[in-house]
Amino acid sequence: MTTTPVLEPVHRPEDGELVGHLTAATDREGWVAHAVPGTPLRTFATRAEAEAFLRSRGLALLAERWEYRPADGGEARTAWLVEARPGAVVVRFGYDTTSVRLTGAELERLTPA
Numbered sequence: 001m002t003t004t005p006v007l008e009p010v011h012r013p014e015d016g017e018l019v020g021h022l023t024a025a026t027d028r029e030g031w032v033a034h035a036v037p038g039t040p041l042r043t044f045a046t047r048a049e050a051e052a053f054l055r056s057r058g059l060a061l062l063a064e065r066w067e068y069r070p071a072d073g074g075e076a077r078t079a080w081l082v083e084a085r086p087g088a089v090v091v092r093f094g095y096d097t098t099s100v101r102l103t104g105a106e107l108e109r110l111t112p113a
Contacts, residue, residue, distance in 0.1 A: 001068075007038055007086070009053045011097050018041040018086070019058035022050050035061060035088045068093070079110060 007021035021034040025043050032048040033041045035058065044050040066079040068091065083090040088103045089110065102110060 005033060008048075009086075010051055010058070012055060018057070020054035020106075022054070024045065033058070035112075036084045036086060037107055038087055039110050041112065053068055066091070067111050067113045069111075070110045071105075071109065078113065 002009055005023040005026065007023060009018055010020050010022055011017060012019055018034050018036055020036055020041070021036065021038060023032045024030075025032050028043070030043045030045050031047045033050040033054050041061070042050075042053065042061050044053065052079060062084050064083050066081060067076045068079045069076045077093045079091040079092055079093055082099055087107075089107065090099050090101050091110070092099055
């Protein structure tokens with residue numbers, strides 16, 4: 001049985017805004033920085049490095065272009081985040097104005113481009 005790691009929230013000290021989450025790396029030593037919805041971003045050697053990355057880049061990454069790889073192995077699609085909250089995002093693909101909500105395992109197929 002696989003257990004989902006508990007995401008530890010990281011907040012900006014000046015206003016308490018959620019900027020991302022941390023988990024201990026499971027496959028090696030270090031800490032994994034996750035975006036606000038829980039999408040893994042990068043692994044760092046220390047917790048302090050991961051926190052600093054999230055405080056400096058966590059929210060800015062949400063405004064950038066992302067890439068979504070469908071579960072069926074289809075071609076990657078450019079995605080723009082419309083809304084992000086812990087455990088879910090709403091995205092638009094390319095120039096399509098239709099919004100799609102992604103949760104659960106779908107979040108792991110979403111990465112910053």
